[in-house]
Amino acid sequence: MTGGEIAALIAAGAFAVLVLGLCFVLFKVAGIVSELNTTIEEANKSLSTITKDADHLLIEVEGLLNKSNTTLDDVNGKLGMTDPLFQAVGDLGESVSSLNESTRNLTSHLASASKKGATVGIAKKVGSKVRG
Structure with missing residues (x-):
């Protein structure tokens, strides 16, 4: 084997190691992306649940405020009758x-x-x- 063939063989080996390293990194990145997708889906589900709960809570708060306003109007009317x-x-x-x-x-x-x-x-x- 000549010096050029040995250099080509070393270069091919180095290239193979580089490709194997890149494959390893790509598999790890693919796993991280998969976990990230799972996390994003769970976050979206949680956000959807929180939004629904907040909507229900806001409806209840609105009802409570309406009742409070009615009660306050009633109290103000009765206090107005005590002015005389x-x-x-x-x-x-x-x-x-x-x-x-x-x-x-x-x-x-x-x-x-x-x-x-x-x-x-x-x-x-x-x-x-x-x-x-």
Whole structure:
């Protein structure tokens, strides 16, 4: 065998090793791609399930919000009906305050008239009751 034949034989052997290495790498890549496809399919199934669950949950939340809005409208309506009650209580408070002020004024006038020696009928009777 000549030197050129030996070089060709070595080159052919190296090429065969290279091809075998590439085949090994390609088989590994094919396995990884297969696993990746399986993973993507599972992810799509999971995403589909999650989407369906989220849709059902959103429908339930919408129903709950509608009921909450109805209840809130009802409560607001009932609170609106209590406004006259609070107005009446406020008016009553003002009336009691005015009555107290009038009573103080009457008592002070009767007391001062009594000190001045007033002997007028009702003023004298009320004054003696106030002094006790």
